[in-house]
Amino acid sequence: MENKKIIFKLGQFPHLSETFILAQIITAIKSGFDVKVIIGKLLDFESSKQQDLISKYEIKDKIILEDFKIPKNRIIRILKWAGLLLINFQNANQIFKYYKAHSKFSLTWLYQWVFYNQFNDAAIFHVQYGTNSGGLSLLKKVGFKPSLIVSFHGHDAFFPINGFIPNNGYYDNLFKYGDLIVANTPYLAEILIELGCPEKMLKIVPVGVDTDFFYQKKIQRNDQISRLITVGRLNIVKGHIYAFQVIKKLKHEGLDVKLTVVGEGPEREKLENYIRDNNLTDSIVLVGSKSRDEIRELLWKNDIFVFSSVSLHNGKSTETQGLVTIEAMACGLPAIVFDSGGVKYTLENGISGFLCDEYDIDCMSAKIKTLVDDKSILIEMGKQANHFANKNYSQKMIDSKWQIIYNKLSNGKY
Template sequence: MNKKTIIFKVFEFPHLSETFILAQIITAIKLGYDVKIIVVKLLDLDASLYRKTLIENNILDSIIIEDYKIPKNTFFKIFKFVFLLLKHLKKIKAILSFYNKQNKFSLTWLYQWNFYEVFNSNNNVFHVQYGTNRNPLDLLKAAGFYKPSLIVTFHGHDAFFPINGFIPNNGYYDNLFTYGDLITANTPYLAKKIVALGCPREKMKIIPVGVDTTFFNSIGKNKRAEGSLKIITVGRLDPVKGHKYSIEVVNEMVQSGYDIILTIIGEGSERKNLEKLIENYNLKKNVFLLGKKSQDEIRSFLIANDLYVITAVPLCDGRRETQGLTTLEAQACGLPVIAFDSGGVKYTIELGKTGFVFDEYDTIGIVTILKKIYLERSMLKEMSANTKKFIDANFSQTYINDIWDNVYQNLFNQLTK
């Protein structure tokens, strides 16, 4: 009997800002499944900060490039098309059904069908990362001859139209929502957005992204009772992360005479704007842009700081932070969280116990609580004691793995009925 296989479908891999995808793959491996990863674009493995993890988990051997092997020469393209058609003549009904689901005729669809037919087994479950990556699996399922179950995990931008600024909602997810087996989101915030797009509630399941508490923990953390208040934030330098508001908070604190340090880890398009803001406020001794860091380095910085801050804000299209994995990693390291109530961030915090949430753009509210914490350092100790319990009970990777174990088992059981 063939081993049960989880086939992940991703666009770019291993992507530095998508640690949650790597964690999901490792979850499936630890649960005992055979794992394959279909990748559209394979990134530079030698330059990857996760190379060690990829090697340790034998993930490199599981990667399959999504190459349909279509000849560039028109004559050979047509010749191979006829060859594939004859090769799969017994499955012509399935091929025609797949073609009927397309908006137009193209020789490419047979090459695509041929690539995915290799995985057409009820011993397989496809787990697609990002709704935008669902094609052609949604059409294969819609055609009616494709056996594997289909899970699609949404992560944020894939639920806001126009997607990437140009993809319209003209029935974009209709086949997925009709023929897919399960849709997952990391917070109630994102789940609500997806349901509003037409996803049946019975197919929607909320499964948070977990945090590895054996790696992110508060071991070695010193409980400082005085000195500068050290706050940190981790995330790409992008407008949705709202780093400029964290800098404005620090400016207000410094102007009021408080000794405060902000460390920002991440890289992105906003770097120059943030550097200019730091210079204008004369905060070069208070705010530090450290660029990209490895997971080991991020953990060390988290342990060395007192508080985590995330001042995420909506983009012009209304898109917001959907979960905020770094808030969980910070709390696992003993850091209380101060955040704007943006998107799904609040669902990662136990309000009043492991952190505080303020309205978007309410920098004054954050300044007020930081001043209180600065003067009453015992608050840090009390809240830090709560963070580990909160994470262990709701977001530890062990807890999340149990959820996925049940999900995968149920899908495989349905396939064998």
């Protein structure tokens, strides 16, 4: 009989920049699975830009906090540990193996084993981000029953991870005992193979876009300004400063352009200073973070999407897909992007947008000028962008891929 229980494991939730993870959870719910979500840290739901979806699919009711219930007092911690060992004596052999799988002894391992053993009847554990998989890959090593899927998203494949986690066999157990590793683009898949992931357990499944929500619609305007938009966290890897340099160059060439920047982050002050120091206050506006509905409305009001994300630290920090590019294209905007990481897979160069070498502001400026000067090219590329997004990244198509994966694994046939 098919087991319809899926446990998602996340580091934290809800997280503004991870709407694709919410989409993944909703896919499982819509596919008829009994879904639970284990999270390490619960964030403020009121600040989430996805409250409508969280409410609609009753996500709050599915959340379980990853709490091992370890007493702070050392003596009580030891006594409770002994009690748990006694209660779970029938599983002593597996517990012993689990301790043996670790490089050092810690009371924590038993508390961790007890917490996860309550979910041993699940069909699938789907972990988001490789860095959240460590304990589960060791549990799989000692006989944990659920199939283990781990979706990598980018920074979790570039060492040192978060600037301090070294690659000293970090994913060896995952690649040996996991059931399926998922990458969102061929670019990320190649990185994972270089890290030792067997090709036979690796599958490429892009992050999808709800093309029923993000669709082509043109809002009429009275002015003749060419309007550009970019969406992304104000972080150095997003390369906003290069898009700003492009706007400065276009202004000097006499083009009447305006760039709307959606997003918030640590680079805001630096970017504000650049705008002020270069007299671009009438040409670049930072609007902060926005909800999904607000982003769609802004996309409809603009003509061209620009994405100037770049690779940092010798390529160890880069975009692996670029979801916002696809959302913009689904809304009918041609995309002009830097060839960074896996972004090139999100458009057809010269058909639905233009691809420029990283940091090449001359190329990006020239391509924008091409679309500004010839509205017929702009309109045709917009149509092609919408077609490309629907054909390759629609959420319905991606959902069907995941339904096949989930159904196979829940039947033990993958």
